[in-house]
Amino acid sequence: MDIRHLRYFVTVAEHGSITRAAEALGMEQPPLSQQIRQLEKNLGVVLFERLTRGVKLTDIGAMLLPRAKTILDLQTQFLSTAQGLARGEMGHIRLGLAGAVSLLPVIPFTIRRFREMAPDVTIFLEESNTPSLCTALHEPSVDIAIVRPPVPDPVRLSVFHLLDEPTVIALPRGHQLADTPVISLDMVAQDPLIIFPRELGPGFHDAILSAYQVAGVTPVMGQQAPQIAGTIPLVAAGLGVSVVPRSLSQIHAGGVTFHTISEPAPRATLAVAIRAGQNMPLVTRFAAVLRTACRKWTNRQPEQDFFDLE
Amino acid sequence: MDIRHLRYFVTVAEHGSITRAAEALGMEQPPLSQQIRQLEKNLGVVLFERLTRGVKLTDIGAMLLPRAKTILDLQTQFLSTAQGLARGEMGHIRLGLAGAVSLLPVIPFTIRRFREMAPDVTIFLEESNTPSLCTALHEPSVDIAIVRPPVPDPVRLSVFHLLDEPTVIALPRGHQLADTPVISLDMVAQDPLIIFPRELGPGFHDAILSAYQVAGVTPVMGQQAPQIAGTIPLVAAGLGVSVVPRSLSQIHAGGVTFHTISEPAPRATLAVAIRAGQNMPLVTRFAAVLRTACRKWTNRQPEQDFFDLE
DNA sequence: TGTTATCCATATCGGATATATATGGGTTAT
DNA sequence: ATAACCCATATATATCCGATATGGATAACA
Numbered sequence: 001m002d003i004r005h006l007r008y009f010v011t012v013a014e015h016g017s018i019t020r021a022a023e024a025l026g027m028e029q030p031p032l033s034q035q036i037r038q039l040e041k042n043l044g045v046v047l048f049e050r051l052t053r054g055v056k057l058t059d060i061g062a063m064l065l066p067r068a069k070t071i072l073d074l075q076t077q078f079l080s081t082a083q084g085l086a087r088g089e090m091g092h093i094r095l096g097l098a099g100a101v102s103l104l105p106v107i108p109f110t111i112r113r114f115r116e117m118a119p120d121v122t123i124f125l126e127e128s129n130t131p132s133l134c135t136a137l138h139e140p141s142v143d144i145a146i147v148r149p150p151v152p153d154p155v156r157l158s159v160f161h162l163l164d165e166p167t168v169i170a171l172p173r174g175h176q177l178a179d180t181p182v183i184s185l186d187m188v189a190q191d192p193l194i195i196f197p198r199e200l201g202p203g204f205h206d207a208i209l210s211a212y213q214v215a216g217v218t219p220v221m222g223q224q225a226p227q228i229a230g231t232i233p234l235v236a237a238g239l240g241v242s243v244v245p246r247s248l249s250q251i252h253a254g255g256v257t258f259h260t261i262s263e264p265a266p267r268a269t270l271a272v273a274i275r276a277g278q279n280m281p282l283v284t285r286f287a288a289v290l291r292t293a294c295r296k297w298t299n300r301q302p303e304q305d306f307f308d309l310e
Numbered sequence: 311m312d313i314r315h316l317r318y319f320v321t322v323a324e325h326g327s328i329t330r331a332a333e334a335l336g337m338e339q340p341p342l343s344q345q346i347r348q349l350e351k352n353l354g355v356v357l358f359e360r361l362t363r364g365v366k367l368t369d370i371g372a373m374l375l376p377r378a379k380t381i382l383d384l385q386t387q388f389l390s391t392a393q394g395l396a397r398g399e400m401g402h403i404r405l406g407l408a409g410a411v412s413l414l415p416v417i418p419f420t421i422r423r424f425r426e427m428a429p430d431v432t433i434f435l436e437e438s439n440t441p442s443l444c445t446a447l448h449e450p451s452v453d454i455a456i457v458r459p460p461v462p463d464p465v466r467l468s469v470f471h472l473l474d475e476p477t478v479i480a481l482p483r484g485h486q487l488a489d490t491p492v493i494s495l496d497m498v499a500q501d502p503l504i505i506f507p508r509e510l511g512p513g514f515h516d517a518i519l520s521a522y523q524v525a526g527v528t529p530v531m532g533q534q535a536p537q538i539a540g541t542i543p544l545v546a547a548g549l550g551v552s553v554v555p556r557s558l559s560q561i562h563a564g565g566v567t568f569h570t571i572s573e574p575a576p577r578a579t580l581a582v583a584i585r586a587g588q589n590m591p592l593v594t595r596f597a598a599v600l601r602t603a604c605r606k607w608t609n610r611q612p613e614q615d616f617f618d619l620e
Numbered sequence: 621t622g623t624t625a626t627c628c629a630t631a632t633c634g635g636a637t638a639t640a641t642a643t644g645g646g647t648t649a650t
Numbered sequence: 651a652t653a654a655c656c657c658a659t660a661t662a663t664a665t666c667c668g669a670t671a672t673g674g675a676t677a678a679c680a
Binding site: 002004043064067075078079091143 | 395
Binding site: 327328329339340343344347360361362363364365 | 626627628629630631
């Protein structure tokens with residue numbers, strides 16, 4: 001028995017006639033008669049009572065009919081699910097976010113847009129740091145990750161640039177430069193620099209330190225923060241200053257002020273990483289949406305209005 | 311796509327190898343490769359990633375696998391259900407019982423026995439009268455009915471005799487014959503006869519009246535009872551006497567006494583009726599069980615001990 | 621590093637089976 | 651009584667599944 005027989009069974013039952021069911025199925029009557037008869041033989045039950053005018057379900061046939069319909073429905077669902085998966089319209093995505101990425105409005109905005117475009121897609125979020133996310137991609141415990149380049153082992157991953165976010169200097173309340181809107185790195189070289197461990201984001205970490213270097217100063221290394229966004233509370237506590245992506249200026253903690261950095265200024269680069277050879281349409285589609293969204297915002301508002309969406 | 315493809319898909323996924331799946335399926339490797347490839351083409355998705363050592367499910371394949379298993383399980387259930395129905399082991403029976411039939415112990419006993427023999431069978435009970443049950447058989451709202459013959463329109467029904475139950479005379483408390491164990495109909499001919507409407511059971515109704523006729527007397531017709539068992543309360547109320555199946559002597563209502571009837575005595579005949587041409591194994595099987603059970607008890611205890619079961 | 625083994629893919633052939641055409645039998649409707 | 655309708659049977663054709671033979675690529679092994 002296969003699904004075709006079930007389709008014949010249901011169609012004949014619904015039409016009450018083999019002849020009319022046959023034309024509904026786009027076939028002739030004799031083969032349909034044969035197939036029904038063969039199905040009955042295989043099942044060992046009589047499904048239809050043959051009348052002179054059409055056929056009628058037997059009691060057994062009536063009991064089996066709903067089950068056959070269920071199987072047919074499931075098969076239809078199976079096919080549509082497969083096509084939905086093929087078009088990237090359903091399924092689930094495990095999205096990894098590097099430190100403080102979720103504070104950059106374009107990211108949650110894109111996630112929301114994608115959810116509207118593909119309502120049947122479930123998105124699981126996971127916040128971590130860049131190296132962990134890369135291993136998570138390999139495990140694989142995430143399917144796509146927004147990371148701060150560079151990524152280790154780029155051969156097995158496909159990495160696409162997303163955007164370069166300006167950075168700002170975070171000063172504690174009462175700092176002597178708190179009222180100066182634009183300051184340079186050498187002006188805060190004597191203040192202890194609160195920074196996250198290099199392991200959590202080597203690229204961004206190095207970008208900050210090399211910017212100091214280009215400015216011709218060496219920062220006084222302050223306390224380490226547990227993560228990128230974790231530097232803000234430490235600055236608020238007066239332990240030093242910090243250089244953070246501008247999106248972190250959303251955090252209004254304890255009178256911390258954020259100041260544009262005059263050149264040379266580090267930039268926080270974001271990239272999207274997926275497994276190389278990833279053939280899951282959902283993932284590639286999400287990555288594409290992410291890239292176009294980021295490109296759009298980068299072009300539209302190069303520096304100011306970075307957070308105004310829509 | 312048909313079920314065979316799903317079976318191949320699941321088997322290959324479980325073995326992680328087309329070659330080993332092929333031998334598990336009792337076929338060769340090349341056709342299995344082709345079928346998997348064809349399934350992928352039809353679905354429009356790639357289910358497996360071909361490695362140099364076996365194959366591995368793609369993400370899409372992993373999402374579709376449980377659905378495929380579900381369909382396979384349902385198909386298995388479908389087949390086993392059909393075979394169960396063919397053997398009369400599952401499904402449901404709608405059993406109609408004529409008036410006061412349920413008081414005859416052999417009936418509930420048989421139902422209980424049948425439930426033990428076929429635990430998966432659900433039995434729906436419906437109490438009504440013989441003519442209604444016959445129309446219910448045609449609707450069909452019941453599948454099998456225990457009726458009091460004769461049945462109208464016997465051509466479209468198959469009716470099998472079950473048993474002839476003796477009848478007894480029910481006398482109210484304080485009746486002058488209350489202490490006489492055996493009485494004849496002519497002894498109560500002057501007492502108003504409480505009887506049910508003829509429409510509710512023409513056969514039994516006629517049997518009672520013809521017994522009076524054979525005895526050479528004409529009963530004084532008393533009040534009509536709403537149903538066969540409903541005569542007892544009226545007798546208890548002193549409105550007259552009644553002739554009822556002996557099984558009704560189980561009803562101990564208001565000092566009513568039951569007395570064996572000396573010949574000529576009417577007998578309450580029971581029969582089982584099913585739709586003619588009924589090919590539902592459950593129903594025919596239940597009817598067969600019913601007939602053998604009734605025959606057994608009739609032979610074993612022709613008159614006395616009629617209610618002692620087992 | 622060369623050799624073997626393993627596994628998947630392709631090509632071709634044989635056989636089974638589904639479908640179409642033609643036809644018969646039986647009942648209902650006109 | 652004739653025509654129409656519907657299911658069943660018979661035969662032929664076409665499709666498709668599966669088996670055998672073979673090639674290609676990579677991994678295991680000597």
